[in-house]
Amino acid sequence: MNKDFSNHVVHKPVMIKEVLDWLAPHKNGVYLDATFGSGGHTRAILESEPECTVIGMDWDTRMLEIYGKSITEEFGNRFIPIWGNFAHLYKMAKEHKLNNLSGILADFGTSQIQIFTGEGFSVYNDTVLDMRMSPAYQKITASYVINKSSAEKLREIFFQLGGERHAKKIVHAIELERLKKPIKTTGQLANLIEHVIGPTKQHLHPATRVFQALRIYVNHELENIEAFLPAAVRALATGGRFVCISFHELEDRIVKQFFKEHEAILDIEILTKRVIKASPEEIALNSSARSARLRAAKRSDKK
Numbered sequence: 282m283n284k285d286f287s288n289h290v291v292h293k294p295v296m297i298k299e300v301l302d303w304l305a306p307h308k309n310g311v312y313l314d315a316t317f318g319s320g321g322h323t324r325a326i327l328e329s330e331p332e333c334t335v336i337g338m339d340w341d342t343r344m345l346e347i348y349g350k351s352i353t354e355e356f357g358n359r360f361i362p363i364w365g366n367f368a369h370l371y372k373m374a375k376e377h378k379l380n381n382l383s384g385i386l387a388d389f390g391t392s393q394i395q396i397f398t399g400e401g402f403s404v405y406n407d408t409v410l411d412m413r414m415s416p417a418y419q420k421i422t423a424s425y426v427i428n429k430s431s432a433e434k435l436r437e438i439f440f441q442l443g444g445e446r447h448a449k450k451i452v453h454a455i456e457l458e459r460l461k462k463p464i465k466t467t468g469q470l471a472n473l474i475e476h477v478i479g480p481t482k483q484h485l486h487p488a489t490r491v492f493q494a495l496r497i498y499v500n501h502e503l504e505n506i507e508a509f510l511p512a513a514v515r516a517l518a519t520g521g522r523f524v525c526i527s528f529h530e531l532e533d534r535i536v537k538q539f540f541k542e543h544e545a546i547l548d549i550e551i552l553t554k555r556v557i558k559a560s561p562e563e564i565a566l567n568s569s570a571r572s573a574r575l576r577a578a579k580r581s582d583k584k
């Protein structure tokens with residue numbers, strides 16, 4: 282991790298107005314922000330309703346240490362920081378008595394701070410090829426995956442998680458390269474991919490899709506969401522709101538499917554009949570909002 286972890290880079294929280302509209306914080310409400318990050322959404326909730334409490338969870342300890350501290354200084358005991366992986370919410374809910382919550386927010390993916398100051402996330406920063414969001418608690422790095430996985434496994438990761446059409450060619454080049462020397466840095470991998478597939482038509486770096494796929498794989502991002510969603514519904518009070526923001530089609534598909542299935546078994550009522558996107562005004566100010574997709578539901582009467 283670079284030394285300037287907390288400096289210079291700012292994560293702009295997306296769709297703040299929409300989050301507040303759908304979460305509808307109320308007096309004495311207790312909310313879980315399952316992806317605290319640098320606390321932008323937590324702060325918005327705390328400011329919008331002066332008599333509510335927010336539990337801020339993140340599995341990146343640095344987020345809680347740095348940004349959790351400043352939110353605590355400002356909001357005192359209305360903010361409760363909790364370290365943890367939201368995939369383990371069932372267990373954590375028991376430990377921390379997280380039940381009958383008034384609302385839960387999840388803003389999936391990585392924060393801009395992790396991308397630009399963490400190791401291995403950005404194709405533009407030449408760092409160690411790491412990509413672990415919670416390095417203190419995860420063993421497998423992106424470099425390990427690239428150097429040790431079979432060609433078939435790499436093709437599957439790049440194609441399924443990144444939609445990379447040139448997966449076969451890229452994996453072939455990786456196989457040749459790693460026979461000579463291990464691939465240990467983002468620069469090595471990004472240059473190799475650029476060399477193999479050349480420039481893309483869009484303004485994206487040619488290695489973007491592979492980097493995204495590796496990040497999702499290393500951090501088990503989709504599996505974590507799958508484990509989190511049912512535990513989140515359970516932790517809500519009747520009428521409690523559940524708001525999810527996805528940045529990737531695969532994440533949004535999991536949320537959409539889950540909401541449909543759980544509406545069918547009367548666990549929840551879907552509030553957003555169509556997916557909600559950021560406004561053109563927000564996208565003009567924050568290009569990361571372009572791919573944000575928000576869905577909201579309400580906990581139905583507990584059976």
Ligand SMILES: C[S@@+](CC[C@H](N)C(=O)[O-])C[C@H]1O[C@@H](n2cnc3c(N)ncnc32)[C@H](O)[C@@H]1O
Pocket residue numbers: 292293294295315316317318319320321322323338339340341344365366367368388389390391392393414505
């Ligand atoms: C898009 S950022 C959230 C930004 C936040 N809403 C804000 O306003 O600053 C996603 C955050 O979720 C955290 N995260 C990702 N996967 C997680 C997981 N499985 N459990 C807990 N936190 C996770 C990341 O460490 C990151 O800080």
